[in-house]
Amino acid sequence: MSDQYEVLGKAPGPKELKELVSGDSHVTIKKLSAGYGKMEILHDFDLSVGKAQSLCLIGPNGAGKSTILHSIYGFTNIFSGQIEIEGKVITKLTPAEKLKSCGIAYILQDNSVFPDMTVEENLLMGSYIKENTEDSYQEAEKIFEKYERLRNRRSQPAKVLSGGERRLLEISRALVMKPSVLLIDEPSIGLEPRYIDMVFEILRDLQQNEKKTIILVEQNAKKGLEFSDIGYVLVSGQTAIAGRGNDLIKNPDVGRLFLGG
Ligand SMILES: Nc1ncnc2c1ncn2[C@@H]1O[C@H](COP(=O)(O)OP(=O)(O)OP(=O)(O)O)[C@@H](O)[C@H]1O
């Protein structure tokens, strides 16, 4: 751990993490060690989040935040430990199986809209894995009903969308599969302030009204922690601090290191 972050101390245990969960745990990670190839990035990492709760991961570049989402989704090499959804072990399932049978959807950090395809085609790409296409069309219609910004551009190529609308399309594409868990890497990256607020309002609606469980990584620590029920500060592949989002905003160490205070 680099000197700057040494003050943050050692990882909170599973018991402390469990106290932040309301109701039963929806996603649980137990003593996970995972990485890429032979390189271990996460060391004995624990996480717990309840149904329809939101959890935000913050921390310096390279801490392993994206690697946590990659591990839940099935993109990393898992050396030990396990991942559970509603108590069912899913550690070794493929991303396709996770999407299909556990309702986990992943929204990537990188721009993943296909610029020359229409908004509607982009949206339906989210259901490529589904056998029942009628169901996907119905979900897509619901999304168009709900979001006027997408409805108005439905038949236009996605390259005409603004940055905020593109992010909305990326989130909506994941929703076509009716997931119960949304993994979102840096929802606010590259967006103007007014679009950042729009994206967080959309996420809030999905959490509160559609009861989605949301795990997000956010570089904008203030926005991410304000939004989230639970916050973890990740340093060098381990959690240094965990708490309620609102409490972490008031934590002086978090303020100094991540909120520019
Ligand atoms: N596909 C990959 N193959 C090999 N190493 C990787 C891969 N992806 C990430 N890493 C390494 O894993 C470590 C953690 O990366 P990760 O992307 O999880 O960090 P992060 O906390 O999300 O950082 P950032 O804030 O910059 O997005 C880094 O040292 C990175 O170089």
Ligand SMILES: [Mg+2]
């Ligand atoms: Mg990252």
